[in-house]
Amino acid sequence: MTKSSGRVTLPAEKGMEREILQLAQKWGIDAVRDSDGTQLSTEIVGMGFDVYSTLCLIREDNEWAKANRECLQQIYLMSQAVIAFENRIEIDIMKGYYREQFEIDTLHKPADWWEVTDRTTGETVDNTKWLFDSNTGKVILADAIKWHKYTVTFLAYQIWEPVSMYNHKTNNWKEEHRLPVDPRHPQARKHLLEVLEHWLEAHSQTGIVRFTTFFYNFDLIYNENGKERQVDWFGYLSCVSPLAIQQFEKEYGYRLMPEDFADKGYYNSPFKVPDRKYLDWMDFNQRFIAGFAKECVDMVHKAGKKAIMFLGDHWAGTEPYGKYFGEIGLDAVVGAAGDGVTTRMISDIPVKATEARFYPYFFPDVFHEGGDPVKESLEVWRKSRRALLRKPTNRMGYGGYLSLVAGFKDFVDHIADVCDEFRAIHDRTKGTKPYSAKFKVAVLNAWGVCRSWMTHQVAHSLWNQRCYSYLGILEALSGLPFEVEFISFDDIRNNGISRDTGVIINAGDAGTAWSGGEHWKDEKIVSAVREWVYGGGGFIGVGEPTACEYNGAFFQLSDVLGVQKEAGFSVNSNKPSFSINDSHFITADVREPMDYGEGMNSIYKYCESAEILDVNNLSCSLAVNAYGRGRAVYMAGLPFSMQNTRMLYRAIFWSAGREAEMQIWFSENSEVECAAYPGAGCYAAANSSFERQKTTILKADGEKHIVELAPLECKWFEI
């Protein structure tokens, strides 16, 4: 069997030269890279592979950082909440935070830059009424109102760059803590450019500079025990400084207060509907970051090298789906992929090339005695492959320490298969697009395109309560034959709903950015969606769609959805009775018990026209409704599974009123999916299950093709 080759990046490591050459053969490697914590030997660099060198500018020169502590990155932290059991209270502001990560900022006057808030009334306490005692690290209020709750929002310096801290702790490093420098300070900016210039000179054999990433890390805050306390992959907390606030005020005409960052302790998490101030703050930073990143990228290009960025880590403000991303001028983006959603998050970025670094990382948390990296990899691959068949990244790779892989021969063999499968997608499809339905599917939330493939996520592909029941929708979509777009309420307000959109999906808990919260009070939004569905559009609501208690309704579009949620005020009104329709188009492939994840309570039939397909705990879990020429589907939740993926697939075609168009390149068995590439004259049948599967593929011309597949097998055929 001749092995294919290329498109794969290996994390190399001094001392592993022999293994690298063996793997180059086995995995078809054409590029090597260093990592945070590993170095490439001259021998490796000379092996003829493309060489990626990792560069994280803001932590590169620790000596300079130590000598210029006023240029360190900062953060606003909200202290623990303290109840005033007495009139005099003391708040230990660092309680709950990691003292090795943060240091209270005493350079800037607390009275000017901090805020003490009465969280019982919501009022800011006058800054003459409290004092910070730098000896104890406590804020003292002498006239607190008894039984009220108080917090202090204070500025701190970041004294341990958080990704370095994470790696340090995960890998038991003993090296000096690295400090993150804030390029907003002119002297820091100047220094970082000098660092880059020297670095480029020193790395003459490096063809590709991989920025990790640019400047500000996503919010990663550790607790007093040095464990993760909160994380927000999309946060902008590290961008803050008095300087940034002053520059912002000059540009926008208003000053951001500490509370604008602390945000009652929610820190503007993406689960909240963003307010104008926060959107301004994001835009302000995006422009700065894109501008300075472009300057860096230009230097890399001038040195005759390529510049790529790592998605994750210090990517705050780069916003790959944002307005300014294109200006940076990157050659590629590489990102960590743990499922179909994160794979699409990378592969859909509008950039010249993309690379997925698949989980698991070669880290001791998985590669230890008794660890099962093959199992971890298969779980990732079965999801990511679905996404790649829709939109492949240009390259793939792994991260971590190659030395750890040595003892896992089955893993080495397994990855050889993965690499071959990955390359096969490119070889077969020849860059052509897969067959898609003739309409687009739009995911509607408060963020729109900016959070493409990023909804209901905290970070990476981690499982989270209140998320997994919704994230399954994106996971399903990542591999389904639809063009997916992410639209915001502002998009609808400004541009209406595009003509080529066939189905809108609105999914999330009431009040969150994903469902939309108060946006649903806007008559422009409800009118636009009603009009569009009535005219023939499809609307799929999951969980608490269109939800906002207002004017006597909880789901604002209960007339469209056909169901309503009893919010507790009308339990004394009888709800229409119904019988369950258990033979609907949507549920035709259901074999296993339905799974709605966390599910919903108290969903009742609202319209006579609605049909209820499933009920749990006296609450409608699945319902469909006709609305004018359009249709709507309600689902209580949709965690990822192949059965749920099929249900969504059917729900999309049904709500679009295009059931007849579904059975094109269609696999009758839901565990298998078909991706067809008419432009390349081929199609794939991929088994996403861990069992052997047999299925009939219905081709575009209606011809049937029976296929048998081993567990997780993907077979290619000519059309």
Place this chain on the structure above:
Amino acid sequence: MTKSSGRVTLPAEKGMEREILQLAQKWGIDAVRDSDGTQLSTEIVGMGFDVYSTLCLIREDNEWAKANRECLQQIYLMSQAVIAFENRIEIDIMKGYYREQFEIDTLHKPADWWEVTDRTTGETVDNTKWLFDSNTGKVILADAIKWHKYTVTFLAYQIWEPVSMYNHKTNNWKEEHRLPVDPRHPQARKHLLEVLEHWLEAHSQTGIVRFTTFFYNFDLIYNENGKERQVDWFGYLSCVSPLAIQQFEKEYGYRLMPEDFADKGYYNSPFKVPDRKYLDWMDFNQRFIAGFAKECVDMVHKAGKKAIMFLGDHWAGTEPYGKYFGEIGLDAVVGAAGDGVTTRMISDIPVKATEARFYPYFFPDVFHEGGDPVKESLEVWRKSRRALLRKPTNRMGYGGYLSLVAGFKDFVDHIADVCDEFRAIHDRTKGTKPYSAKFKVAVLNAWGVCRSWMTHQVAHSLWNQRCYSYLGILEALSGLPFEVEFISFDDIRNNGISRDTGVIINAGDAGTAWSGGEHWKDEKIVSAVREWVYGGGGFIGVGEPTACEYNGAFFQLSDVLGVQKEAGFSVNSNKPSFSINDSHFITADVREPMDYGEGMNSIYKYCESAEILDVNNLSCSLAVNAYGRGRAVYMAGLPFSMQNTRMLYRAIFWSAGREAEMQIWFSENSEVECAAYPGAGCYAAANSSFERQKTTILKADGEKHIVELAPLECKWFEI
């Protein structure tokens, strides 16, 4: 065996004279009564029993009502919501309502008395922009805003008195529909007094006039198919009329608008936190109703008879726990009892005497071939007896048609036992109070004393979604050895928390009147409760206690409760980990799997001091916390069962910090409870289960008494 006798009222019926005498012997009857639909014969009246005669003044003289249709009772109804698919829309305002129950009011100008509302914006549509077409019964809007939702709130006349309608339909009556007269009209008031006068003259042998009840029925609205559409036992919808609104305006200085009654379609259900206007409206009607009821009662007394009122039916505004109830001067209240809660709702009324009419009614819905009235009665009795042992009604009885009972000999025997057990309570306890804990338990909600034993209820003892998980608390309390009080947020604002309160219970869904909604934004409330618990009080929160998303918290008193609910905005913050404490004082008697009813999601440990006792679906279901010298307990829900009753019992003593005082007149087996009457020198051990039980009773002096009880048996002992 000598049978006891007395305290029992029988629904008698012409033609059943022989059976009445037999039952008088068997059940110990000392009073007979007629019903809506039955008459007493001269023979029955002469049997020597007390005679109750039912009188429902407002439907007594149907001829007068038919001749004075402008004096009929009215109602505001909100039409179906109609989406404007075109600019011109027509709303069939009676759609969804029962045309035999309501007739559109065309006497009063729609433009003056109705309201068309844009439910998309919440705005009232100018009354020049719509027209009512009395030929079609439709409201026409020519300039509706497309895709907006519209409703019409219109005045209707009640053309079928709702209880009569209910009985008519339940019993297949064929008689003429009875019309309800509104005594607010001076001529109606005058006429009703004349009716009463004639009636009193005609019923010389009646000793007791049982008003059914006074004037306005609770909200009972049927749908277009003549089935129940909505019901609110505590509603005031039937009190409305243009006259009432005008009188109200004169007194209160502002006019109530149709929307104040329709209330977005929620019709001011008691599940909503009442606003000032609605409280004014209630007060306005209560004063009128108490005043006119007193006039009627005075006439009855003048005729040498007693006046009693039926709790239920036309009891709107009588408010047995309200400010004006005492003024009416009643001799007794009789009410339907289906469980412990409704039994206590009757027995606790501050009136000279009370009577419980136990379910099942002798109606064909239960007394038919294959029906099992004994089973129904046992379910009621096992719950009601617990309540009676705490606070007995003075009398008991049944309702319906005696003729239906004839075929159910086992039922006749069973009721003989019930009557004996009922009388035994009085005979044994001699009017003394049962032993109670040394502190009071307060149920805190937006209604307070006015809705004593009426929380989380739609009507009667009916099971309702979103209610049963909370109603179990009251059901448990109805038979537990505590003095129970119902307090409102205003009580706390005005008077603080009384010194003799040991435990406060706050239970309900977020936003409802039972949880308290926006009352929890008031710093006075949260401060008062914090201070009180901190000083040693006990706080039990069930479901979504103290809930109102505000200032960064969902449970406002998460510091007291020790737990918080993740409302969706901070899923990216890690929650404290914990281990489950499975050997706590509160759960010491748990044997069966825990049951929290509908339960809760996303409840997490908030305070370090909190201990988690149970977790379901990753959400804390049971937790305890220490707060200063006080304690708090959180429960996800508490449907009624003896196990849950015991858990609440323990939670109350634990949170009050008085565990040591629990084992006084304590039954070790949770299925059995002990009620002791030190003043009468006796105690009862009651088995509330359908199985044989053995238990040890711990007496006040610590002495142990082993008792064995047959299923549902209650045994009495001397102290």
